Amino acid sequence: MMYSKISSIILCKCLRCREGNMFTNSPFSIQFGRRAYTHCPVCNLKFEREPGFFEGGMYFNYALNVAILANSGLATYYFLNDPNPYVYFGVSASMVVLLVSFTSRLSKSLMLHLFGGVSYAPEFQSKNTKKEINI
Ligand SMILES: [Zn+2]
Numbered sequence: 619m620m621y622s623k624i625s626s627i628i629l630c631k632c633l634r635c636r637e638g639n640m641f642t643n644s645p646f647s648i649q650f651g652r653r654a655y656t657h658c659p660v661c662n663l664k665f666e667r668e669p670g671f672f673e674g675g676m677y678f679n680y681a682l683n684v685a686i687l688a689n690s691g692l693a694t695y696y697f698l699n700d701p702n703p704y705v706y707f708g709v710s711a712s713m714v715v716l717l718v719s720f721t722s723r724l725s726k727s728l729m730l731h732l733f734g735g736v737s738y739a740p741e742f743q744s745k746n747t748k749k750e751i752n753i
Pocket of ligand 1: 634660
């Protein structure tokens with residue numbers, strides 16, 4: 619399965635092969651999908667490019683949460699007809715909490731794909747992708 623750059627960021631795929639997963643669980647699992655592989659299960663690329671590499675992801679996490687707050691505030695204003703300020707707070711805070719699994723994964727994926735320093739190399743993909751055709 620071939621993934622584009624954008625879809626491999628959104629689906630948290632490996633930077634080099636775009637096939638291996640960064641995280642062990644789905645974002646809907648009980649551990650909030652935050653368990654990550656240290657190395658790519660397909661091409662064995664080390665995900666933490668240098669010590670503390672993923673701490674830079676908190677800037678992406680901050681930006682994503684600001685976008686969620688702004689959009690949920692605008693949606694509250696338009697769809698609930700400018701309600702009480704407590705409603706704004708409740709809607710915005712609950713949207714951030716509900717989406718924390720996605721924002722934490724996406725921020726790490728953005729950090730890896732934008733600052734990982736490794737380019738896409740299809741030769742690192744596993745060779746058993748033809749299984750999909752033989753079904
Ligand atoms: Zn890989």
